[in-house]
Amino acid sequence: MRSLLVMFLSYFGIGAALTIANESLNQDEPVGDTRLSNSHVEKVNASPLSNNSPEGFLLLLNLFHPLRDAVREIEPLYMTPFGISSACQYATEFQLIGDQLHAGKHIVSTEPGIQSQPLLGGSSNGTISGGFFQDGDELQWFSSDFASPTALFCLSSSNVVFAVFDTSRLSNECVRIRLELVPPILEVSRGMY
Numbered sequence: 378m379r380s381l382l383v384m385f386l387s388y389f390g391i392g393a394a395l396t397i398a399n400e401s402l403n404q405d406e407p408v409g410d411t412r413l414s415n416s417h418v419e420k421v422n423a424s425p426l427s428n429n430s431p432e433g434f435l436l437l438l439n440l441f442h443p444l445r446d447a448v449r450e451i452e453p454l455y456m457t458p459f460g461i462s463s464a465c466q467y468a469t470e471f472q473l474i475g476d477q478l479h480a481g482k483h484i485v486s487t488e489p490g491i492q493s494q495p496l497l498g499g500s501s502n503g504t505i506s507g508g509f510f511q512d513g514d515e516l517q518w519f520s521s522d523f524a525s526p527t528a529l530f531c532l533s534s535s536n537v538v539f540a541v542f543d544t545s546r547l548s549n550e551c552v553r554i555r556l557e558l559v560p561p562i563l564e565v566s567r568g569m570y
Contacts, residue, residue: 432472432560433470433471433560433561434470434471434472434473434558434559434560435455435468435469435470435471435558435560435561436455436456436468436469436471436556436557436558436559437454437455437556437558438454438455438456438461438532438538438554438555438556438557439554439557440553453465455467455468455469455559456468456469456538456556457469458480458481458497460535460536460538461532461536461538465561468561469481470561471558473509473510473511473516473558475507476507476508476509476510477507478516478518480497484506485506486502486503486504486505486506487540487542488504488505489522491542492524492542492543492546493539493540493543493546494542495537495538495539495540496538496539496540497538505520505522505523507520508520511558514558515555515556515557515558516530516556516558518540523542524542524543524544524545524546525542525543525544525545528540528541528542529541529544529547529553530553530554530555530556531547531548531551531552531553532551533550534550538554539551
């Protein structure tokens with residue numbers, strides 16, 4: 378079993394660079410597009426995620442605020458099967474396959490006419506399961522069947538992420554957030570977002 382000592386994420390323009398230090402590997406082992414061996418350190422260029430590839434990713438919560446870049450969050454928060462967590466190892470791994478969002482073995486979906494629902498744990502057999510796409514580093518959900526064409530995401534007082542399909546009904550008790558896509562191999566350190 379490999380033990381990763383250091384994972385740092387540094388942003389360089391559009392892409393990202395990841396430095397991995399590895400200890401106690403018994404043999405060369407492929408990790409993404411690289412190979413790691415005992416005491417070997419490499420830099421890996423991480424490419425942006427695409428709707429056409431089933432690469433896994435985590436969803437990082439970010440408060441939606443025009444000055445969000447000027448405000449530093451205390452710690453990153455990730456979506457989990459039961460709400461949110463600051464520990465990325467408990468985060469749900471998602472896949473964007475075509476325009477469908479897969480959370481583990483489930484496809485995220487909803488039904489027409491619903492005003493809002495938890496993003497995870499909502500209808501798993503809903504008739505609206507497409508319309509997800511990546512806009513920069515942000516997850517979006519679009520459907521002409523929504524009351525508002527693009528869903529908003531918010532965090533409830535009980536720490537559950539909701540998809541809001543009728544934006545005129547966004548509750549004051551649900552704080553609007555952005556859902557940012559982060560590859561799961563990256564451990565995001567404090568203050569990176």
